[in-house]
Amino acid sequence: MAFVVKEKVAEYLPDSAxxxxxxxxxxxxxxxxxxxxxxxxLIEELKAENVITHSGRNLYEKLGDKEKRSYSGAYSKKGxxxxxxxxxxxxxxxxxxxxxxxxxxxxxxxxAKNYIFIEVEKMACGFVYDGLMDNYRGEVLLRPGIExxxxxGNSDDIIIEKLVSESPEGCPDKHSMSLEKLIVDLFSxxxxxxMLSKGDYEEGIKDMYEMYIVNTSAVLRYARRRNKYDEVxxxxxxxxxxx
Numbered sequence: 001m002a003f004v005v006k007e008k009v010a011e012y013l014p015d016s017a018x019x020x021x022x023x024x025x026x027x028x029x030x031x032x033x034x035x036x037x038x039x040x041x042l043i044e045e046l047k048a049e050n051v052i053t054h055s056g057r058n059l060y061e062k063l064g065d066k067e068k069r070s071y072s073g074a075y076s077k078k079g080x081x082x083x084x085x086x087x088x089x090x091x092x093x094x095x096x097x098x099x100x101x102x103x104x105x106x107x108x109x110x111x112a113k114n115y116i117f118i119e120v121e122k123m124a125c126g127f128v129y130d131g132l133m134d135n136y137r138g139e140v141l142l143r144p145g146i147e148x149x150x151x152x153g154n155s156d157d158i159i160i161e162k163l164v165s166e167s168p169e170g171c172p173d174k175h176s177m178s179l180e181k182l183i184v185d186l187f188s189x190x191x192x193x194x195m196l197s198k199g200d201y202e203e204g205i206k207d208m209y210e211m212y213i214v215n216t217s218a219v220l221r222y223a224r225r226r227n228k229y230d231e232v233x234x235x236x237x238x239x240x241x242x243x
Contacts, residue, residue, distance in 0.1 A: 005030045006042060010051050010062055017059045023052075047210065054210045056105055070171050071179045071212040073102035078156055079116050082132075086118065086175070089131055095120040095163060096170070098177035100195065106204035109197045113155040117177075119163040129160050146194045161191070166225045168218050179208050180218040187235070188226040202239060209241050216242060 005027045012026035023043060027034040043060075046052045053068075055061040075083060079099050086095055101114040120128050129142045140158045141148060149159070170176030183205055185192055208214055216236065223232035236242035 005034060006045055006049075009042070009046070013052070013062055015062065017055050017061050019058050019060070023060070054207045056211075057107075057110075057207075068211065068213045071208070071214075072170070072173060073098055073177060075099065076101075076114070076116075076156070082116055082118065082158065083175070085132070085135075086128075090120075090124070090128065093120060093124050093128075095124075095128075095175055096167065096177055096181070097175060098182075102177070103182075103196065103204070106207045107196065107200040108203065109200055111195070113153075115149075115153065115195075116156065116158045117161060118158060119161045119167070122162045125160050125162060132158060132160075144191070146191055149191065149194075159191075161189075164226065166222065168215075168222055178218075179212055179214050181222060183208065183214070183219050184222045184226055184228060184232055187223070187231055188228045201235070205235075206239060206241065 008030050009023065009026050012029055013022065020039060020043065023046075024034075024036060024039050027039070027042060043052070047054075050063050052060045053063045075097075076099060079097065083097050086093075086097060096119040097117065099114055099116050101111055104110050118128060125143060129140055132140050136158060139154070139156070140160065141153060142160050143162065144153070144159060153159075168178045168180040170178045186196070186201060186205070187193075219236070220229060220233060223229045233242065
């Protein structure tokens, strides 16, 4: 009967986004004896056979003819102002602007506190900091350590960090955070790692691959640049993501 459920369940699912409970209810309509203990395996099989895909934390969509899309995080009002400030004042700099709460799309443990990260060439960190102080005094941390953020950081503060050379660019917005860079930073950026639960990495990074286009070659090139190639490659291999 489990085979029948898997073959027919898509017919019982809505065309809009749905959660695990909707999948369970659909399976019960087909087979009233379907047990909740079977739900995880059913979902994994449906994903593996491209019947459904993740569309957000505990949200799914029927895949059909849909294609994966490029990743683009949504800026808050303050994040948009920071982006405009950087574009206006530093058009020739290489930098990335992104927000910590973007990770809530992928992580089980939701982040209540947001930080807006500006990663910029090392020689430019100081004058970017100075340029922000007029409008954001008391809200900007320059290359802080973990203890500095714990002691002085507030939600929506701006954190300025050094941008590692050869960092993957966002696409189509090159100054945004790419998933290729984010995946490696989860293993190499100590400040970022201190803010997250490593237990979320497996499902979170799988979600990234399932929901969006991820260039694994770019991930591994950047991992080598960060001296994390073996760890990142091993993680991708162990989770079937290194194709």
